[in-house]
Amino acid sequence: MKKVLAFDVDQTLNIAKTPIPDEIAELLTECLDHFEICPISGQKFDQFLIQIVDRLKDAKPEQLEHLHLFVAQGTQYYRYNAKKKDWDLVYNYPLTDEQVKKITETIQTAAEELGYWEADKLQEGDEIIENRLSQVTFSALGQKAGTEAKYAWDPDHKKREAIVKRCKELAPEFDYEIGGTTSINAITPGMNKVFGMTHMMEELKVEKEDILYFGDMTQPGGNDYPVVQMGIDTITVRSHEDTAYALRGILGLIK
Numbered sequence: 001m002k003k004v005l006a007f008d009v010d011q012t013l014n015i016a017k018t019p020i021p022d023e024i025a026e027l028l029t030e031c032l033d034h035f036e037i038c039p040i041s042g043q044k045f046d047q048f049l050i051q052i053v054d055r056l057k058d059a060k061p062e063q064l065e066h067l068h069l070f071v072a073q074g075t076q077y078y079r080y081n082a083k084k085k086d087w088d089l090v091y092n093y094p095l096t097d098e099q100v101k102k103i104t105e106t107i108q109t110a111a112e113e114l115g116y117w118e119a120d121k122l123q124e125g126d127e128i129i130e131n132r133l134s135q136v137t138f139s140a141l142g143q144k145a146g147t148e149a150k151y152a153w154d155p156d157h158k159k160r161e162a163i164v165k166r167c168k169e170l171a172p173e174f175d176y177e178i179g180g181t182t183s184i185n186a187i188t189p190g191m192n193k194v195f196g197m198t199h200m201m202e203e204l205k206v207e208k209e210d211i212l213y214f215g216d217m218t219q220p221g222g223n224d225y226p227v228v229q230m231g232i233d234t235i236t237v238r239s240h241e242d243t244a245y246a247l248r249g250i251l252g253l254i255k
């Protein structure tokens with residue numbers, strides 16, 4: 001039997017950038033009794049708290065010890081400390097200031113050239129490019145834009161593929177991955193989910209075959225694809241509804 005259930009977050013556990021729905025919260029809480037549960041996503045720690053941890057209201061501290069937060073594609077790892085009732089940062093591999101600056105300039109230039117730099121559409125205090133410590137993330141309409149607008153912006157990925165292509169010409173030393181609904185994550189090569197999954201195996205002392213991974217972007221170029229390439233068993237989902245369906249099946253087999 002698998003020991004670890006690992007999950008992409010946006011579009012796998014939730015509607016992108018929103019808290020996980022009740023059904024997923026209940027299923028994950030139940031899964032904590034049977035598996036190590038590892039969300040891994042490009043987002044920051046505070047978003048993991050808002051979108052996942054705060055939603056697991058019924059989980060006991062001893063259950064939360066089986067929840068492992070692989071933040072910023074697993075370049076940061078947080079583990080629950082039941083004594084402190086708080087999260088410990090176990091490791092962190094941030095980008096340098098120069099790398100952040102170079103990536104930020106590159107993405108802005110590429111988006112501007114292509115006419116996809118839509119700063120006029122941002123809500124107050126929002127930003128298109130965000131430094132997430134271990135990666136820099138472009139969100140075309142910012143963080144605060146409505147879900148509907150985000151879905152409509154680039155449903156066929158064409159805009160983001162064009163931006164990525166130009167970024168690779170301007171600064172080929174970085175990797176660019178398409179994720180979520182409007183996002184591109186820029187990282188240093190190797191700092192993708194392979195890095196996170198490799199460290200996950202080390203930290204949890206498990207092998208590839210012990211892990212089942214859920215993701216919505218498992219196609220080549222997608223931010224879940226590196227996990228597929230590693231040879232980890234993967235379930236491709238279209239939405240959190242598919243994930244819920246699969247989790248019900250898994251829990252049904254245990255009972």
Ligand SMILES: [Mg+2]
Pocket residue numbers: 008009010011012179180215216217
């Ligand atoms: Mg996703």
